[in-house]
Amino acid sequence: MRYPFWRLSVFVVACVWPLLWLYQAWIFALGPDPGKVLVDRLGLGTLVLVLITLCMTPLQKLSGWPGWIAVRRQLGLWCFAYVCLHLAAYLFFVLGLDWSQLGVELVKRPYIIVGSLAFLCLLALAVTSNRYSQRRLGRRWKQLHRLIYAVLGLGLLHFLWIVRADLEEWSIYAAIGALLMLLRVPAVARRIPRLAGRKPATAKKV
Amino acid sequence: MLIKLPRASDCKESEVTPESIYLSRRSLMGATATALAVSALPSWASAADPSRYEGVDASSAPAWLNDKLGQTRWGAVTVQGEAITPFKDATHYNNFYEFGTGKGDPAVNAGALKTEPWSVVIDGEVAKPGRYALEDFMKPYQLEERIYRLRCVEAWSMVIPWIGFPISALLKQVEPTSKAKYIRFETLQDPKSMPGQRSGFALINWPYVEGLRLDEAMNPLAILGVGMYGRELPNQNGAPLRLVVPWKYGFKSVKSIVRISLVSEQPETTWANLAPSEYGFYANVNPEVDHPRWTQARERRLPSGLFSPNVRETAMFNGYGEEVASLYTGMNLRKNY
Numbered sequence: 001m002r003y004p005f006w007r008l009s010v011f012v013v014a015c016v017w018p019l020l021w022l023y024q025a026w027i028f029a030l031g032p033d034p035g036k037v038l039v040d041r042l043g044l045g046t047l048v049l050v051l052i053t054l055c056m057t058p059l060q061k062l063s064g065w066p067g068w069i070a071v072r073r074q075l076g077l078w079c080f081a082y083v084c085l086h087l088a089a090y091l092f093f094v095l096g097l098d099w100s101q102l103g104v105e106l107v108k109r110p111y112i113i114v115g116s117l118a119f120l121c122l123l124a125l126a127v128t129s130n131r132y133s134q135r136r137l138g139r140r141w142k143q144l145h146r147l148i149y150a151v152l153g154l155g156l157l158h159f160l161w162i163v164r165a166d167l168e169e170w171s172i173y174a175a176i177g178a179l180l181m182l183l184r185v186p187a188v189a190r191r192i193p194r195l196a197g198r199k200p201a202t203a204k205k206v
Numbered sequence: 207m208l209i210k211l212p213r214a215s216d217c218k219e220s221e222v223t224p225e226s227i228y229l230s231r232r233s234l235m236g237a238t239a240t241a242l243a244v245s246a247l248p249s250w251a252s253a254a255d256p257s258r259y260e261g262v263d264a265s266s267a268p269a270w271l272n273d274k275l276g277q278t279r280w281g282a283v284t285v286q287g288e289a290i291t292p293f294k295d296a297t298h299y300n301n302f303y304e305f306g307t308g309k310g311d312p313a314v315n316a317g318a319l320k321t322e323p324w325s326v327v328i329d330g331e332v333a334k335p336g337r338y339a340l341e342d343f344m345k346p347y348q349l350e351e352r353i354y355r356l357r358c359v360e361a362w363s364m365v366i367p368w369i370g371f372p373i374s375a376l377l378k379q380v381e382p383t384s385k386a387k388y389i390r391f392e393t394l395q396d397p398k399s400m401p402g403q404r405s406g407f408a409l410i411n412w413p414y415v416e417g418l419r420l421d422e423a424m425n426p427l428a429i430l431g432v433g434m435y436g437r438e439l440p441n442q443n444g445a446p447l448r449l450v451v452p453w454k455y456g457f458k459s460v461k462s463i464v465r466i467s468l469v470s471e472q473p474e475t476t477w478a479n480l481a482p483s484e485y486g487f488y489a490n491v492n493p494e495v496d497h498p499r500w501t502q503a504r505e506r507r508l509p510s511g512l513f514s515p516n517v518r519e520t521a522m523f524n525g526y527g528e529e530v531a532s533l534y535t536g537m538n539l540r541k542n543y
Contacts, residue, residue: 025512031309032295032509033362096517101501109499161499165480166307168407 003070010071014078017045018085035093042086047155047173049079054152054180061192073129076148080126083119111161118154121147149184152177258436259367262293267438268322270341271446274349275433278369282350283427290353291364293435295509300442301358302461303410304393304400311402312442318399319462321446330390330467333381340446344432346379347371351436352429354452356459357491357524363505368450369433373423376430376466382420386468390417391449391460409480416449416460417473417487419533427452427529430463453526455489486543490534491524495543 001007021041025034053075060068095101105112125147127133134141156174163170182188258280267275302312305319324340349369357363373389395413397403403412422428431450432439439445444461451458457477467473477485484498493503502520510516523530534542 028509032291032299033309033506034512035510035515036362036506038512093512093515096504096515104501108496111499163409164307165303165410166402166405166408168405171407 003067006067007071007074010074014049014075014081018042018082035089039086039089039093042082042089043159046079046082046086047159049075049082050148050152050155051173051176051180053079054148054177058180058183058192061189062195064194077126077129079151080122083122087119111158114154114161115158118151118158121151121154125151149181152181259290259293262435262437263297263440265437267433268341271344271432271438274344275369275436275438278349278351278433280351281353283352283354285353285355285365288355288365290367291508296364296366296434297440297442299508301360301456302442302444303408304402304412304414304462305442306402313440315401316441319394319396319441319445320399321441321462324446324464326447326463327465328380328467329465330469331383331386332468333383334379343447347375349432350429352427352450352452354427354450355524356452356456357505357520359455359457359485359489359497359502361497361500361502361505361520362510363507363520363524365507367435368429368431369436370429370431370450372426373418373428373430373449374426377420377424380468382468385470387420388417388469388472389420389423390415390465390467390469390473391463392465392467393460394462394464410476411479413464414460414476415473416458416475417469418451418458419472420468422451422530422533425530425533427526453491453523453530455485455491457485458489488534488539488542490530490539490543491520492522492539492543493520494522495540 021030021038024030025038028034030037053072056068056072056075060066091097091102095105106116125145128137128141128144137144156170156177159173160170183192265272265275298313299309300312301309302316305312305315322340325337326340326343327337329335349371351367351369353365353367355363356366377389393414394400395403397412402408402410418428428449428451431444431448432446434440434443439448441462444459444463447463448461449459449463472487475487477489478487491502496502504517505520507516507518521527
């Protein structure tokens, strides 16, 4: 395995946040409504991880360092881990494990429907993240994993519909997301300059 | 002969307070006696007694307000069998978007608010309009402590010991004309001290406006608050003057009031204007009418522990139905939410 230390560092940094938040909730440092705070932080954490995951390819292109791609799958799986915790916290702290109420929410609340769709997409990506699925799916694997773009859009919509009075925070995440999507437009992607590292072997010579 | 009719919000025998708490009531009474004794002292010594409640920050109220707080009629309205929310939670978990949209933002940012000097404008359909220094505005009123449940539209709730006076007493002073049908309240607009009003992404059209129908305002439960937990209001809780209407969602209880108008038409209120499908003018606590994004049937009574969530059923009119339901006789509360 290449970059073992780098991979381990990413692992530690990603897993330390939920543990820290749980500890804060435990010692009453999250205020009088810790369950709600955990739900919100895990949701925002998922969005941030999706954005970080989407940074890996452009970063690799810019720097030429393959380490970015080496941790991309791990980061994608962290998105899924966070969204699972977000969902579990929602079910436990907000719904109080009232399953009939979950049915009502799933039918009546657009932002819950959108959030659930994003979760299903992430689930599909997590399930097919192994090498076996990559081999089995072949070219379709790459197409399937473009679902992460849909996850970004659904996640931002889910967030937008929760905003009540001030769009500033949402706008920052949406702008970063839009930039990362722009870098994937073929015409733009071709023009991403390589700032460091060796030229790829297949670089065209005119 | 005194005939006492029990109200629905009164204590049932099944809710009788445990002896330990009952006994601590004596220390509270002792504290009341102390407060009375203290109120006999000169004004510099009569700071409202913060030891009435635990963990209350020291007061820094002006002398005139300390005088008034010292003469408060303590425990004028109480709730039975419910614990009062800790002061720290009531002052560090706030919605006061003028100071930011995070629950902790008001406690961090509201220090910049200058509550002295403060003046209140009374205008509209009144015989005695005017602009009053808060000190003069407050002169006619006897303060009372009102321990009320507070139910936020976001499905959390608290129990808070307010100090204030009934709006009906104010109306008696300013003499509404026959054209007055509604009362309109306006919060301070001061982007210099209110960072939320400086945000270019705010969806709210400042200043914050709320209102009541005149008969709602006349209800004895509706008060204007100047204090809580035995002291003056902290800035993040709406100092120096706020509305408290316990049977409506918290957003109706407008903070840091600078203008009170008597008007003939239903005023355009902030949330009802911003998202009319989510927030109505009446905003009565109603477990049967959901917010479009969540249910209102239950609430999280704060503090709600992580693994012992304090979830309870929401009561119609926040449990004050006996006092206020008659205001809405014949009205469709599903339509007039």
